[in-house]
Amino acid sequence: DVKVTQSSRYLVKRTGEKVFLECVQDMDHENMFWYRQDPGLGLRLIYFSYDVKMKEKGDIPEGYSVSREKKERFSLILESASTNQTSMYLCASSFGQGDLLGNQPQHFGDGTRLSIL
Amino acid sequence: LAKTTQPISMDSYEGQEVNITCSHNNIATNDYITWYQQFPSQGPRFIIQGYKTKVTNEVASLFIPADRKSSTLSLPRVSLSDTAVYYCLVVIYNQGGKLIFGQGTELSVKP
Numbered sequence: 001d002v003k004v005t006q007s008s009r010y011l012v013k014r015t016g017e018k019v020f021l022e023c024v025q026d027m028d029h030e031n032m033f034w035y036r037q038d039p040g041l042g043l044r045l046i047y048f049s050y051d052v053k054m055k056e057k058g059d060i061p062e063g064y065s066v067s068r069e070k071k072e073r074f075s076l077i078l079e080s081a082s083t084n085q086t087s088m089y090l091c092a093s094s095f096g097q098g099d100l101l102g103n104q105p106q107h108f109g110d111g112t113r114l115s116i117l
Numbered sequence: 118l119a120k121t122t123q124p125i126s127m128d129s130y131e132g133q134e135v136n137i138t139c140s141h142n143n144i145a146t147n148d149y150i151t152w153y154q155q156f157p158s159q160g161p162r163f164i165i166q167g168y169k170t171k172v173t174n175e176v177a178s179l180f181i182p183a184d185r186k187s188s189t190l191s192l193p194r195v196s197l198s199d200t201a202v203y204y205c206l207v208v209i210y211n212q213g214g215k216l217i218f219g220q221g222t223e224l225s226v227k228p
Binding site for chain 1: 147149153160163204206220
């Protein structure tokens with residue numbers, strides 16, 4: 001069974017800090033995604049990656065960056081955390097290999113609840 | 118601006134069939150429509166996906182009309198454990214091939 005592991009379930013940081021959220025998947029998936037989930041807004045895509053060192057902006061990339069140095073690991077970086085980045089962050093992965101992005105089921109981690117004080 | 122629309126919440130009783138509809142315009146021609154289920158403190162979990170007409174698996178059915186402007190997730194004979202939030206996911210290309218989740222439908226199943 002696919003396992004997507006996010007490094008922390010809960011994280012508290014201060015405004016202006018650089019924050020790293022880590023995600024690891026164990027199924028050799030090509031695609032990896034970062035979402036944020038807010039009440040009333042559902043899930044919104046921040047960034048995704050379809051291969052090592054490749055990245056694409058999602059709906060709300062402002063204030064975030066990502067890194068994918070190895071196939072199994074996808075990191076989300078808040079360069080200078082702000083209070084409006086307090087949210088639940090979800091990582092996902094899916095099989096790729098040239099298939100259309102929406103055609104492979106995504107497998108999600110259980111999320112990191114990030115609070116910026 | 119293209120987006121998806123789902124009911125915010127629905128109530129049902131055990132044993133009933135529940136239908137949740139997601140409206141979506143300008144979706145990509147070749148991409149599937151996918152539905153996910155999410156329990157509190159967990160990530161979403163894949164339920165079903167389809168391209169058109171009807172798809173059925175062991176937990177749900179998915180109905181997609183020919184124009185693909187909507188999709189309906191059907192849960193037969195729900196139980197208390199089906200209480201969750203349900204999301205549709207589509208690809209909308211007039212926003213640059215963006216994956217768009219619906220805002221989610223909170224289903225509450227009562228005894």
